[in-house]
Each structure stands twice: as C-alpha cells, then as structure tokens.
Amino acid sequence: MKNKHAVSIMIGYVLLVSIAMIIGAVTYAWMKTYVPADKVECAEGVSLYIKNINCTKYGGDIYLDVTLKNSGRFSIAGYYAYISETEDEKATIDLSDYLREDSQGKSAPGVRAIYFTLSTDKKNSFSPDEEITHSFFIDDLIDLKNIEILPARIEEVKGKEKFAVCSSSKVREEIFCS
Numbered sequence: 001m002k003n004k005h006a007v008s009i010m011i012g013y014v015l016l017v018s019i020a021m022i023i024g025a026v027t028y029a030w031m032k033t034y035v036p037a038d039k040v041e042c043a044e045g046v047s048l049y050i051k052n053i054n055c056t057k058y059g060g061d062i063y064l065d066v067t068l069k070n071s072g073r074f075s076i077a078g079y080y081a082y083i084s085e086t087e088d089e090k091a092t093i094d095l096s097d098y099l100r101e102d103s104q105g106k107s108a109p110g111v112r113a114i115y116f117t118l119s120t121d122k123k124n125s126f127s128p129d130e131e132i133t134h135s136f137f138i139d140d141l142i143d144l145k146n147i148e149i150l151p152a153r154i155e156e157v158k159g160k161e162k163f164a165v166c167s168s169s170k171v172r173e174e175i176f177c178s
Helices: 001-031
Strands: 048-058 061-070 078-084 131-138 146-155 160-165 171-174
Touching: 048 146, 048 171, 061 146
Parallel strands: none
Antiparallel strands: 048 061, 061 131, 078 146, 146 160, 146 171
C-alpha cells in the first residue's frame, strides 16, 4: 500500500510539470506573433542633406526653416526630425509636433514622422536631387543647438509595404538662431 501512494504522488508531479511545459510553449508561440519577424531596412544609397537652416527668435518664440535635399539614389517618403537644447545632448525633442500648417510637409496624427505627401498613390514622393523647405514654429523651448534627421522610405518586403527608417543615413547639424 505504501508503494501505491508514492506512485500517485509521482504521477501528480509528472502531470504538473507537463501542464506547465504546455502552458509555456503555448504562451511562447502566442507572444512570438507580436514580434516582427523581418527587420525592415532601407536600400543602400538613401541620403538626405540639410542644405540650409534658418532659425529666427522673436521673444520666446522660434521660427525654424529647414531646407532639405535628397542627395541619394532613391526617393524618400518622409523623415524623423529631432532637436536638442544642448550641444552634447542627443537630440530627443520631436519636431513633428511643431510643423507649421502652411508648410509643405505633412504630419499624420499619432505618427512622429514628417511626410512629403500623405497621398496613397505616391509612396516615396521626394525624388533624388529634389529640394523642399519645411517650416516649424517652436513656442516652448529656450535654446536650440542641434537638429538630427533620419530619412524614411516605404519598402516592399514579401509583397507588403513597410515603413523603414534609414538610421544609417542620419544627419546632424548645428543650429544658430538670430
């Protein structure tokens, strides 16, 4: 009788471990669907050049005009722009919140990128050698020192269009406000 009691305890432990392993495998498979399988990267040769920066202060307000030129081999859909208040600091203040309504750039609600067009028929609309000026109105910053711009493209991956940030093509420029 003592042996039967020991066998039932062992069966209980085996069942407990088996159920835990099954729950773990199901959870792993479910969570794996939330992680993107393919890393979307831009084509080699994407380049955006900051041709001119015009920064003017009026009281506590800052008017910033940035002229960009596509100096790469491919068209670009948009870019991410960040500014910093100190020279050594990494630029972390998002400029898309300050894009002026009358500027040529477009910023979709809830998206941090600045697009050259929001049209669905022309995805990568900023062609090579093209220039554009985007205007920003910054009313809550004291001093600007740097601007960082990361170009972005819409790339086709396995038949699907995906937004790709070209982090290897990042440009950084100092800002001098008058």
